Amino acid sequence: MNTVANSYVENVHKPLPTVLDQDRGTFAMLLVIFTELFLFISLFFSYFMLENNKHRWSFNNPPKLGYALVMVVVLVTSSFVLHWGEKQVEKESRLAGRIALAATIVIGLVFLTLQSFEYLSHWKTLAPYSDSYGSIFYAITTFHAAHVIVGLLLLSYVLALPRYAPARESPYRPYHVAAMYWHFVDIIWLFVVGILYIGANYHL
Amino acid sequence: MSTATVEQRLQKIWETPKGLWGWFATVDHKEIGVRYLVTAFTFLVIGGVEALIMRLQLARADQALLTPSMYDQLFTMHGVTMILWYASPILSGFANYLIPLMIGSRDMAFPRLNAFSYWSFLLSGVLLYIAPCLGQAPHGGWFAYVPLTNIAYSPGYGMDIYALSIIYLTISTTAGAINFIVTILRLRAPGMTISRMPLFLYSTLTVSTVIVFAMPSLTVACVFLLLDRHWGTHFFHVAGGGYPLLWQALFWFWGHPWVYVIFLPATGMISMIIPVFSRRPIVGYPYVAISTVLTGVVGFSVFVHHMFAVGMSDMAMSFFSAGSMTISIFTAVQVFAWIATVWTGRPVMTTAMHFAMGSVALLVIGGLNGIFTAVIPVDWQVHDTYFVVAHLHYVLIGSNVFPVFAAFYYWIPKITGRLMDEKLGKWSFWVMFIGFNLGFFPMHLAGFAGMPRRVYTYPAGLGLQPLNMLATIGAFILGLGMLMSVVNLIESLRHGRVAGKNPWNADSLEWETDSPPAPYGTVHIPTVASRHPLWDDHEEEYDPDNLRTLDYDRVTLASTWRDAEPYAISKMPMETLAPLLLAIALFIFFTAMVFELLWIALAGVILTFAAGCFWLWPRPRPARLEVSA
Numbered sequence: 156m157n158t159v160a161n162s163y164v165e166n167v168h169k170p171l172p173t174v175l176d177q178d179r180g181t182f183a184m185l186l187v188i189f190t191e192l193f194l195f196i197s198l199f200f201s202y203f204m205l206e207n208n209k210h211r212w213s214f215n216n217p218p219k220l221g222y223a224l225v226m227v228v229v230l231v232t233s234s235f236v237l238h239w240g241e242k243q244v245e246k247e248s249r250l251a252g253r254i255a256l257a258a259t260i261v262i263g264l265v266f267l268t269l270q271s272f273e274y275l276s277h278w279k280t281l282a283p284y285s286d287s288y289g290s291i292f293y294a295i296t297t298f299h300a301a302h303v304i305v306g307l308l309l310l311s312y313v314l315a316l317p318r319y320a321p322a323r324e325s326p327y328r329p330y331h332v333a334a335m336y337w338h339f340v341d342i343i344w345l346f347v348v349g350i351l352y353i354g355a356n357y358h359l
Numbered sequence: 360m361s362t363a364t365v366e367q368r369l370q371k372i373w374e375t376p377k378g379l380w381g382w383f384a385t386v387d388h389k390e391i392g393v394r395y396l397v398t399a400f401t402f403l404v405i406g407g408v409e410a411l412i413m414r415l416q417l418a419r420a421d422q423a424l425l426t427p428s429m430y431d432q433l434f435t436m437h438g439v440t441m442i443l444w445y446a447s448p449i450l451s452g453f454a455n456y457l458i459p460l461m462i463g464s465r466d467m468a469f470p471r472l473n474a475f476s477y478w479s480f481l482l483s484g485v486l487l488y489i490a491p492c493l494g495q496a497p498h499g500g501w502f503a504y505v506p507l508t509n510i511a512y513s514p515g516y517g518m519d520i521y522a523l524s525i526i527y528l529t530i531s532t533t534a535g536a537i538n539f540i541v542t543i544l545r546l547r548a549p550g551m552t553i554s555r556m557p558l559f560l561y562s563t564l565t566v567s568t569v570i571v572f573a574m575p576s577l578t579v580a581c582v583f584l585l586l587d588r589h590w591g592t593h594f595f596h597v598a599g600g601g602y603p604l605l606w607q608a609l610f611w612f613w614g615h616p617w618v619y620v621i622f623l624p625a626t627g628m629i630s631m632i633i634p635v636f637s638r639r640p641i642v643g644y645p646y647v648a649i650s651t652v653l654t655g656v657v658g659f660s661v662f663v664h665h666m667f668a669v670g671m672s673d674m675a676m677s678f679f680s681a682g683s684m685t686i687s688i689f690t691a692v693q694v695f696a697w698i699a700t701v702w703t704g705r706p707v708m709t710t711a712m713h714f715a716m717g718s719v720a721l722l723v724i725g726g727l728n729g730i731f732t733a734v735i736p737v738d739w740q741v742h743d744t745y746f747v748v749a750h751l752h753y754v755l756i757g758s759n760v761f762p763v764f765a766a767f768y769y770w771i772p773k774i775t776g777r778l779m780d781e782k783l784g785k786w787s788f789w790v791m792f793i794g795f796n797l798g799f800f801p802m803h804l805a806g807f808a809g810m811p812r813r814v815y816t817y818p819a820g821l822g823l824q825p826l827n828m829l830a831t832i833g834a835f836i837l838g839l840g841m842l843m844s845v846v847n848l849i850e851s852l853r854h855g856r857v858a859g860k861n862p863w864n865a866d867s868l869e870w871e872t873d874s875p876p877a878p879y880g881t882v883h884i885p886t887v888a889s890r891h892p893l894w895d896d897h898e899e900e901y902d903p904d905n906l907r908t909l910d911y912d913r914v915t916l917a918s919t920w921r922d923a924e925p926y927a928i929s930k931m932p933m934e935t936l937a938p939l940l941l942a943i944a945l946f947i948f949f950t951a952m953v954f955e956l957l958w959i960a961l962a963g964v965i966l967t968f969a970a971g972c973f974w975l976w977p978r979p980r981p982a983r984l985e986v987s988a
Contacts, residue, residue: 170906171884176917176927179468179541186537186571194575197609201579201594204605211600284591287600294586294594312972329975 177328184332188339191302195343198295199350205287212288216280217355222273223348226266233262234341237310237334244327252330256314259337263307270300292351299340299347306340309333366882368910373465373878375934384934386470387878391477392456393774398481399449403760405488406440409433411838414798418831420819430815431498432517436491438501439521442621443528444484446759450624451476451535453766454563456774458539460869460876461557463548463885463899465915468541471932471974472534478942479531486949487524490517497521500813502614502665503584505595505606510588516953518588522581523949529574530945536567536574543567544920548868548899550887551923557867557890558641561648562627565655566620573616573659580609589955607666615662619654621755625762626693626722627651629715632769633697635865636712637704640891643696650689657686667735668742676735683733690726694719709863710784714765717792721757725750728803743813746806752799764791764844771848772862776874777855783847791840798833801826866891871899883907884916887923912980933981937974944970 240255274296283293313333375385385391413433416425425433455473459466467473490496497517499508508518543564547556583594584606593599595606634641641647663671663679697719706712728750732738741747764787772778805826810817817823861870870893872880884907885892885899892899902908909915909928917927948963 171909171916172925172927174927176545176929179545179917179929182541182545183469183472183537186540190533190537190571190575193572194579197576197579197612201583201605201609204608205594205600205602208600208602283586284593285599287593287596287602290586290592290594290599290601294583294592308968312975317977 180328180332181335184335188335191339192343194298195295195346198291198298199346202291202295202350205291208287212286213281218277218281218292218352220352220356222269222276223352226269226273227345227348229262229266229269230341230344233259233266234338236262237337241327241330241334244330253314256310256330260307260310260314263303263310263337267300267303267307270296270303295347295351299343302340302343306333306337309336365905365908365910366877369879369882369908370877372910372913375878380936381934383939384936386466386474386932386934386938388455388459388467388470388473389774389876389878391473392452392454394477395448395452395455395480398477398484399445399452402440402445402484403449406437406445407838407841409437409440411834413437414831414834416815417817417827419828420817420821420824422816425815427815428498431500431813432491432496434813435497435500435503435521436487439487439497439525441755442501442617443525444480444487446621446755447532447617448480449763450563450566450621450759451480453628453763453770454539454559454624457770457869458542458560458563459546460773460872460880461560461867462543462546462551463868463871463881463887464542464546465879465909465913466931467538468546468929469538471935471938472538475938475941476531476535476538478939479527479534479945482942482946483524483527483531483949486527486946486953487520489950489953490520495520502610503606505584505587505603506597508584508588509595519585519953522584523952526578526581527945527949529578532570533574536570539563539567540571545917546915546929547918547923548885548887549916549918549923549925551892551918553921553923554645555887555890556648558630558644558647558651559624559627561651562623562625562630565652566623569616569620569655569658573613573620576609577613580606580613583609585952604666604669607669608663611662611665612659615665616655616658618754619658622758623651623654625718625759625766626690628762628766628769629697629718630693631865631867632711632715632765633700634704635769635863636707636709636715637700638707639700639704640866640894641696642699642703643692644890646692647696650692654686654689657682657689661686661733664733664738667738680733680735684730687726687730687733690722694723694726709768710779710781710788711765711768711863713785713788714761714768717788718757718761718765721753721761721795725753725755725757729754741806743811744806745802745810745812748812749799749802749806752802756795756799761791764788764841767844767848769863770869771851772855772858773869773872773874773876775852775855776858777851778858778862779844779847779851779855783843783850787840787843787847789840790843791837794833794836794838794840796833798830798837801829801833805830861893864893866894868892868899884909935974937970941967941970941974 236255237259240252240259243249243255244252281289281292283289310333313329316329373387375381375387375390412425413430416422416430455467493516495515495517497503497513497520499513499518499521503518503521506512543556543560583592586592587595587601593601595601595603597603630641630647660682661679663675664683667676667680701716728746732741732747732750768779768784805823808821808823808826810821810823817827858874860872860874862874863870868881868885868887869876871885881900883900883902883905886901887899888897889895913931913933914928915931916925917929918925944963944966947966948960951957951959951963
């Protein structure tokens with residue numbers, strides 16, 4: 156049988172740590188983001204596979220870049236605002252954190268409004284039931300919009316969190332976890348624009 | 360302060376309140392683990408009965424016991440039930456019950472999420488079985504290829520229930536997988552470094568990661584199927600520029616890794632059981648661990664071998680053929696390690712050991728005939744014949760059902776505190792082993808003779824009759840063998856010998872706890888100094904000054920992922936109904952979507968959000984934790 160390393164027996168006599176574990180949720184959120192990433196990879200894979208049938212797509216009018224690029228600016232701005240807010244909460248200035256959070260939510264709603272305008276202008280030439288291009292185009296953008304909505308719900312929850320939460324549990328943690336998700340949703344939009352809009356316009 | 364008071368305090372902190380509320384609100388991993396085991400075993404029985412009805416129909420040529428449509432529904436429900444609602448959840452049950460004990464933690468990393476995984480697994484199964492109750496079970500086979508499953512060829516609720524219950528299950532499975540990953544990487548007892556983890560943890564960690572990466576692809580496939588069926592999209596319609604092959608690609612990108620999800624934890628169990636009964640550490644621990652991980656990784660590059668017959672480029676086919684053959688190397692490493700362990704040890708032939716070694720034998724056969732199907736010309740020959748049915752049952756029963764029975768005989772004494780009868784157990788093993796081989800080996804020959812799978816009958820005079828009769832007799836013998844083990848279990852609850860802490864003289868930490876374990880596991884957080892903590896000459900719970908009892912709140916110890924150095928205290932949640940409410944809200948949503956009741960579905964979404972807020976809202980700790988020292 157195995158002999159024992161003495162250092163581990165000594166370890167027994169060391170008192171246990173008292174600091175609270177703060178980043179279990181961060182780890183779980185990271186895994187959620189991985190699985191969501193693979194959701195979008197599956198969607199993009201479907202797009203590329205369906206692109207093999209491009210000759211049957213109504214490709215003579217690819218999606219207009221206008222709205223999409225404005226939406227990129229909007230969403231990227233929101234990420235910066237949220238990140239700034241996170242820094243403020245870390246520095247214990249909670250009010251600034253809350254203002255940044257509220258601003259992010261407003262910008263997120265602006266994004267969704269722009270998305271609906273984009274859909275309205277697009278719908279005349281392309282609908283989900285027109286062909287497989289319409290199907291996958293609206294599937295990817297709607298999946299993304301659904302993630303934006305989930306992100307907004309998470310952020311609103313953090314905004315509504317009471318201040319009377321025990322002092323030992325930093326308000327920074329839920330803020331950070333929700334922000335991770337928001338940044339992820341933001342980055343996915345860059346890929347959506349890159350593949351569905353820019354790629355289609357420049358025949359990449 | 361004496362140990363008795365420490366134990367009393369821990370008991371008070373960790374026990375689930377009695378009564379109905381406690382039963383629904385529990386977050387104890389042991390309660391949830393047992394529920395997983397019972398529910399998954401119920402699905403095994405349901406799926407097994409479906410299989411036996413099919414075997415009765417096929418016993419003789421030209422029988423009319425079942426209509427073709429009923430037969431289609433039965434084989435679909437059999438496949439879906441076994442693969443999604445039995446094979447993986449039963450392993451989650453063992454993992455739930457055992458992993459916190461194995462790593463010396465007081466619970467899983469996210470106990471409430473754990474309860475949610477269970478409730479949503481149960482309710483998704485309920486949703487699936489609404490279909491046969493409506494008389495409209497899905498009938499497109501468990502992989503539901505389009506265009507057969509499009510609305511034009513599969514009207515009715517069957518395929519909708521298939522798709523929606525699977526989407527619901529993917530949520531449950533992903534949540535469970537995330538929980539296992541965080542638990543294994545962060546809650547291990549001090550000293551249980553990554554190179555000292557029991558092999559079952561390696562396999563569970565691997566498959567949980569695989570689930571996180573592979574599961575979304577199935578979700579996307581099912582969403583596309585629903586959209587195509589009811590919302591006029593054209594993902595799979597050739598006429599609208601769609602691609603039927605897209606379904607197959609998305610499905611098998613999940614489907615083949617899923618085979619390893621079913622298979623790897625079971626090999627992990629074998630890697631725990633065989634060394635204990637060979638009375639020696641496993642041969643080649645690092646190689647077994649690495650091949651477990653590599654099986655999970657390479658498992659992603661073999662999925663196209665399910666699609667060799669659809670017409671692909673030679674390049675693609677060669678790549679995936681090579682991948683399929685490569686993966687057999689990693690399985691072979693494990694098999695050789697087990698054989699060498701038995702060979703160089705002093706085997707004790709208990710029932711659990713019988714099942715473990717029996718499963719190795721079946722796995723070798725299932726692996727070898729798998730290589731047949733990885734070779735493209737042979738695959739084209741046997742594609743969609745009973746050869747494939749034989750292959751997949753050898754792999755799945757050999758690598759899942761037999762190890763699960765081994766695990767039942769090995770770990771049930773820990774769960775119930777009573778040993779099962781060895782004599783009846785060995786009878787059960789031999790009846791199952793003979794029944795299984797009698798039932799499934801002839802299917803190889805039937806496949807070579809050209810019998811297609813999924814056909815409700817066959818004409819007399821093709822020479823298939825004797826093989827099918829054998830298969831039917833074998834299937835019933837297999838069922839009888841399983842029944843003997845069930846009887847054995849029920850009998851042991853009353854009359855079994857008391858197991859004691861460590862009836863098998865095993866090496867891993869779960870045997871350090873009482874049988875059945877107290878709600879908190881071990882009194883002192885154990886310290887691990889080797890790969891076989893209970894076999895080395897060191898006391899895991901040596902703690903004369905009660906410094907390591909954590910008896911002041913519902914907390915457990917967090918440690919670093921690699922070296923398992925303790926660095927923080929993780930607060931654990933109290934009992935709550937939130938997981939159940941969230942699962943019910945999702946059940947309302949998915950059921951309403953089946954019947955296209957969009958307003959009710961919207962209500963389900965709102966309820967889901969409300970339940971989520973109720974879950975996450977911070978609450979003060981309850982008064983019963985305020986125990987004076």
